[in-house]
Amino acid sequence: MMDTKTNIPNNTEMTPVISLKGVSKWYGDFQALSNIDLEIRLKEKIVICGPSGSGKSTLIRCLNRLEAHQEGTIHVSGIELHERMKDIDVVRQDIGMVFQSFNLFPHLTVLENCMAGPNWVRGVDKSKAKERAIAMLEQVKIPEQADKYPEQLSGGQQQRVAIARSLCMQPKVMLFDEPTSALDPEMVAEVLDTMIELAKSGMTMICVTHEMGFARQVADRIVFMADGEIVEQNSPEEFFNNPQHERTKVFLDQILK
Amino acid sequence: MFVDTVIEDKALHKPAFLIGLSLTVLAIFFALNFTNSLFGEFLRPVIGDPTESGFFGRFAVSLVLTIIFVLNLFAISFFKLKVQVAIVWLELFLLFLAFAYSFDLKMSFIQSRIPLMITRGLFTTIYISAISIVLATVIAIIGAIAKLSNNGFAYAISSFYTSLFRGLPLLLQLFLIYKGLPQLGFMVDAVPAAITALSLCYGAYMTEIFRAGIQSIPKGQWEASRALGFKFNLILRKIILPQAVPIIIPPTGNQFIAMLKDSSLASVLGVWELMYLAKTLGARDFRHMEMLLTAAMIYWALTIVLEVIQARIEEKYKQKS
């Protein structure tokens, strides 16, 4: 069921699907990102964590160019992201994003939210788009809500719809920007479960999150950021049991209390 | 209104308030002096000839009026909200009718002229307003998008336009168009001049309304759309504008209602719309109030129709979500 409209080259598992070299970003005088070097390969699950203001959200939003970096280079599937690039929308079609505040389209039903991308952007005809939408809604386990409007759903359900909506575009990479931070505790689990299933199915995932249990279970690599820099990155066991930097230790103390 | 859960004692049930109100109203009625009106006539048995009743007569009339007024308010305060509204509307409407009646109008005068007022006057007013409304809306959509764009030309033209056409009185704009354009070589008749002035003037106000409506859609909607790979036109058309519509409906409805009334300015150019006929149909017999009041009722009725339509549309959007 792949669309043929994308012209992003296929990647092998060895070349990085996303690579950042020397990336820096300023908001006015304030430096949000400092000389970031990062590589992400296909099928990798990356968790980015750190104290607030560390630049983790900024970093992930630079990956689909919702934010613009001023220095350094970012390559996605071999295409460089920069101010004058053509076809940013085509690149974005291959990157799914899930937001902290869900950002579902309130005037469309759940089903229509999921059909919007394939039908309007990729030109997939309505019945195929609907099939795919229902399939994705089943994958996130809420197919029965298809004809409801977002405001009729709980927070956890809305976030799962958001995930399904992104999946309908069959992206290569999924970005998660604090997906459970705005949810009530009892709904966090259902969203994390969905994300774990997604990870198991082989999706490349980059998650900014505070959920350390999830990180331990799913991540291939944990990237710790503070003050706009990557302080350290490691496998989960090493990261939690053997933090290298003082900053990391302070953070872990606070968050695992 | 988001009413509080605790109900206060009604002001009208407190003795202190009632007394204060009564004294104020008494003073007002006394100052206005209704002795020479109908009420004075009613009280003839008590005060004698109204014109010669002096202080006593004036005081008596004011006292009676005060008692009627305060008792009326007091009685109404016992009813439920909806009933109160209905009663007060009815009383205000009757007062308005009394006002109209006091002019000693000839109904036959109105009857003979009403067909012309409706077939010519009302028809012209509606058709001028309708075309202007459509044009103003088109201008507003273009203007709002231009004002929100990154294109220097678009932004400059749009902001200049809204500044200029909100900066001049509509009547002045009408004259500038009617008298000015022909001198530049563009001949324009009265009706097109009126439509142009109305469309441009209200288009400017509506541009601001549309712009604010579009801007009020949260940034997250833009981000989610962009993240899915939507292009600008698609985002605007399918995501932003549909959400902006329920927001802009109340202020836009206001503008439409105002445009309906401002079409009356075309009368200055001699167009035979409602206002013009209201003024001139009385000329032959030197009776003006009949036609003016008739036009007033027609304008009011038209406005109420528009208000009802607006309320229905707002309801429909509330139900949708």
Next chain:
Amino acid sequence: MNIKFGLKKATIVLTAALLSVNMSAKAGAVYDYIKANNELMIATDANWAPFSYIDDDGVMQGFDVEVGREIAKRMGVEARFITPDWDVITAGNWNMRWDVSVGSMTPTASRSEVLNFPAVYYYTPAAFAVHTDSPITTLAGLNGKNVCTTAASTWEMYLQGNLDMLDAPAFTYDVTPGTITSLKDGSMCADDTRLGAGVRNDGFIDSVPMIQGLIEAGYPVRFLGDPAFHEPLSLATDLGNDDPELDAELARIIAEMQSDYSLSLLSIQHFKNADGSSEDYTVAY
């Protein structure tokens, strides 16, 4: 986007159509154009009974209107009436919106800077009027008072002391008001006056037939003193689009109507006094 484009296109076409209605300018000889279109466009303010007004069926009536119709008939074309405000007509620069004004306009020096006056067709006296209960009994009593009049009219010029009529009988400025209230038309002055002497104004000035009509309609007003001046009332054409042929034709027709008494007949039909007698204002005095 289909419906939206359709709508956008439609409105653009509609606007262009509306704006272009008269873009095909009447060039050159106005008279030729009138003949070619078989239509004489006559401008007159419809707020002046008994000179021009609208009846219940939307048909123009009145002395000026009848004269206009007769002129068109003798010119061999149809008459079409346009009703702009009086001050729009007197301002000139008609831009060929209409061909002639049959509106009882008095030729003055200032007006002849923008208009031509091809033919005088009648004369009326102008007079002052006050409320029936007014304490004022002579014209001198209005000196320093508030007098109402019509804006852009010869009566306003009289009050201002700069009435520069062409070919009119001599007159004197018998009233120097303290305040001049200029309104859109005479009936507005009358409505203000009827409220009482000194309430909104102390009196007003208008043409005698008009005041006569007001008295007949039951307005509580009366004439004050003798007529202030007599004014010749003329047809007018635009100086901007000067057409001597049209002016000559209009003059010829008026002369014809005077010699065969049809003009007098119209006057007698429309100008009646309170006692039932009629006035023939078309005779020069």
